[in-house]
Amino acid sequence: xxxxxxxxxxxxSRPDGLPTPDNFGLVExxxxxxxxxxxxxNRYMSVDPAMRPPLTNGQQPVDVVMSGGAIGQVxxxxxxxxxxxxxxxxxxxxxxxxxxxxxxxxxxxxxxxxLTAHLSVLGGTGLTAYGGLLVTGELKDGENVFxxxxxxxxxxVVCQIAKIKECRVAGSCGSDDxxxxxxxxxxxxxxxxxxxxxIGRELHTGLPDGIDVYFENVGGxxxxxxxxxxxxxxxxxxxxxxxxxxxxxxxxxxxxxxxxMIYNRVTMKGFVVYEFNHMRDQFLADMRQxxxxxxxxxxxxxxxxxxxxxxxxxxxxxxxxxxxxxVRLAD
Amino acid sequence: xxxxxxxxxxxxSRPDGLPTPDNFGLVExxxxxxxxxxxxxNRYMSVDPAMRPPLTNGQQPVDVVMSGGAIGQVxxxxxxxxxxxxxxxxxxxxxxxxxxxxxxxxxxxxxxxxLTAHLSVLGGTGLTAYGGLLVTGELKDGENVFxxxxxxxxxxVVCQIAKIKECRVAGSCGSDDxxxxxxxxxxxxxxxxxxxxxIGRELHTGLPDGIDVYFENVGGxxxxxxxxxxxxxxxxxxxxxxxxxxxxxxxxxxxxxxxxMIYNRVTMKGFVVYEFNHMRDQFLADMRQxxxxxxxxxxxxxxxxxxxxxxxxxxxxxxxxxxxxxVRLAD
Numbered sequence: 225x226x227x228x229x230x231x232x233x234x235x236x237s238r239p240d241g242l243p244t245p246d247n248f249g250l251v252e253x254x255x256x257x258x259x260x261x262x263x264x265x266n267r268y269m270s271v272d273p274a275m276r277p278p279l280t281n282g283q284q285p286v287d288v289v290m291s292g293g294a295i296g297q298v299x300x301x302x303x304x305x306x307x308x309x310x311x312x313x314x315x316x317x318x319x320x321x322x323x324x325x326x327x328x329x330x331x332x333x334x335x336x337x338x339l340t341a342h343l344s345v346l347g348g349t350g351l352t353a354y355g356g357l358l359v360t361g362e363l364k365d366g367e368n369v370f371x372x373x374x375x376x377x378x379x380x381v382v383c384q385i386a387k388i389k390e391c392r393v394a395g396s397c398g399s400d401d402x403x404x405x406x407x408x409x410x411x412x413x414x415x416x417x418x419x420x421x422x423i424g425r426e427l428h429t430g431l432p433d434g435i436d437v438y439f440e441n442v443g444g445x446x447x448x449x450x451x452x453x454x455x456x457x458x459x460x461x462x463x464x465x466x467x468x469x470x471x472x473x474x475x476x477x478x479x480x481x482x483x484x485m486i487y488n489r490v491t492m493k494g495f496v497v498y499e500f501n502h503m504r505d506q507f508l509a510d511m512r513q514x515x516x517x518x519x520x521x522x523x524x525x526x527x528x529x530x531x532x533x534x535x536x537x538x539x540x541x542x543x544x545x546x547x548x549x550x551v552r553l554a555d
Numbered sequence: 556x557x558x559x560x561x562x563x564x565x566x567x568s569r570p571d572g573l574p575t576p577d578n579f580g581l582v583e584x585x586x587x588x589x590x591x592x593x594x595x596x597n598r599y600m601s602v603d604p605a606m607r608p609p610l611t612n613g614q615q616p617v618d619v620v621m622s623g624g625a626i627g628q629v630x631x632x633x634x635x636x637x638x639x640x641x642x643x644x645x646x647x648x649x650x651x652x653x654x655x656x657x658x659x660x661x662x663x664x665x666x667x668x669x670l671t672a673h674l675s676v677l678g679g680t681g682l683t684a685y686g687g688l689l690v691t692g693e694l695k696d697g698e699n700v701f702x703x704x705x706x707x708x709x710x711x712v713v714c715q716i717a718k719i720k721e722c723r724v725a726g727s728c729g730s731d732d733x734x735x736x737x738x739x740x741x742x743x744x745x746x747x748x749x750x751x752x753x754i755g756r757e758l759h760t761g762l763p764d765g766i767d768v769y770f771e772n773v774g775g776x777x778x779x780x781x782x783x784x785x786x787x788x789x790x791x792x793x794x795x796x797x798x799x800x801x802x803x804x805x806x807x808x809x810x811x812x813x814x815x816m817i818y819n820r821v822t823m824k825g826f827v828v829y830e831f832n833h834m835r836d837q838f839l840a841d842m843r844q845x846x847x848x849x850x851x852x853x854x855x856x857x858x859x860x861x862x863x864x865x866x867x868x869x870x871x872x873x874x875x876x877x878x879x880x881x882v883r884l885a886d
Binding site: 447452468481483490494499 | 827
């Protein structure tokens with residue numbers, strides 16, 4: 225195959241606070257594929273809150289391509305497991321082309337859903353919500369559930385699974401448009417804009433009997449308010465703490481209500497999505513059924529072109545997305 | 556039986572901050588036992604940090620005797636299960652005499668240990684440490700353990716069980732004398748006075764590989780420091796948060812490091828001692844064996860007379876005890 229010029233987004237300096245475009249660079253790289261290489265042309269790249277902590281804690285090296293999920297199409301291959309035109313998932317990150325021996329690729333088996341669903345509801349985002357709520361959160365039918373960042377990619381799936389499980393669901397979000405989306409599109413019971421209200425008072429109103437499961441995406445003031453209103457044997461699966469990620473040392477605002485965990489015997493537990501990999505078949509079957517039944521909706525916020533990937537990540541950290549944040553790459 | 560005059564300590568007003576003697580009153584009550592009554596004369600009363608939150612949260616009613624553990628001797632009884640002179644445990648609290656039908660009494664079977672051990676290492680205090688560390692904390696042999704309030708009644712038992720389980724143990728306490736006690740009497744690996752040092756730096760020094768189990772008795776700054784140094788799959792059994800109890804709403808100083816729980820998949824879990832009641836036989840067998848082997852020591856801080864019970868509780872909240880705080884009642 226001929227040489228390829230692939231454009232990539234590198235981390236060029238570590239952000240102090242909210243990342244800025246200056247922390248990233250667009251790098252052109254010439255690639256000469258070998259005969260045995262599988263060449264993947266990326267179509268969609270995933271933009272996730274979990275990409276932020278590695279920028280500061282060192283897991284993401286500087287002057288290296290930004291790591292992350294992506295879906296691409298095989299354009300050159302001598303490997304029958306990864307035939308030309310197949311769609312494949314990788315963690316190869318913010319780049320236009322990806323050269324692989326196949327070991328880091330998973331072929332995507334689409335049914336009647338759009339390709340991008342495999343980066344959101346049917347991908348790691350959906351599995352995070354499903355496993356975090358049902359396994360880590362040990363959700364029981366009919367419980368009282370609070371979801372922060374409820375209009376985000378993970379939060380919106382959590383809300384809908386909790387409603388399917390006949391729970392009373394309250395969600396927080398950062399705009400009145402998102403409140404409308406949560407109430408009218410996702411059909412949860414109570415939603416509020418945390419920027420213009422008291423989280424504690426809203427929770428008293430929305431879940432007057434207290435909280436059985438708080439699905440934690442935000443941290444800080446959200447956790448402070450929720451922890452004070454947990455019911456006996458409540459669970460707090462900790463998916464993320466986006467309010468802390470742009471602070472020095474990823475420190476959140478101080479949480480002062482943790483003593484409520486003692487007599488109420490509350491469990492708070494951090495989790496990561498790979499814990500749930502063994503459940504992927506059941507997850508896909510459940511999610512596809514719920515999608516067919518119209519009970520699992522999803523939104524996408526799509527930005528265009530590799531050069532906009534840093535803006536997509538910064539916008540995500542500012543809460544500018546509803547649902548999944550994606551970057552679409554040019555054909 | 557003749558009338559008895561029993562003196563009791565009542566909560567008379569709810570404290571705002573550290574309780575003062577004015578929040579309590581000494582009340583004399585005349586009791587006329589019926590023929591079927593079991594009359595218990597209390598000998599020792601237990602003084603516990605867990606008595607503080609009910610003073611504010613309403614679980615302890617005002618103008619009612621202070622609830623708590625006590626050991627007494629039966630002085631009148633027609634019930635063969637509770638014979639005269641038997642020692643019995645109750646939760647009847649700060650009072651000289653207790654009238655019972657037996658349903659709230661447990662006869663104490665002493666072996667070669669002193670009676671007071673049944674209010675400390677062999678009582679609820681010991682079971683709290685044992686269950687909290689081994690069950691809630693899921694301690695594994697050889698792990699790295701941090702214990703706050705390590706020279707307290709529960710903390711000192713936790714330290715010794717962890718050493719028996721071949722763990723590396725660091726403990727915090729509030730005086731240099733207690734540091735000496737922890738290192739030289741209990742034989743833990745590292746101890747520091749949190750009032751004169753940086754908890755975070757001490758933990759780095761004492762447990763340089765990080766913390767597998769943080770046995771939480773204090774909250775606030777202790778938790779803030781420990782949570783930032785938890786190892787993957789670490790556990791934080793939450794026994795108490797004594798630093799918060801005298802604050803409005805039992806709010807601790809703010810904890811800002813909880814995002815560390817996510818990628819390290821840390822579990823924090825509140826517990827109460829009654830969860831472990833089913834383990835009492837195994838607990839007693841283990842503890843008595845360790846005591847015989849000289850591997851389980853305990854200290855007591857004993858105050859004299861029912862009139863000093865409020866001072867004992869206030870002193871406990873100020874950290875004036877080493878080991879178990881007790882009140883001995885006059886013969």
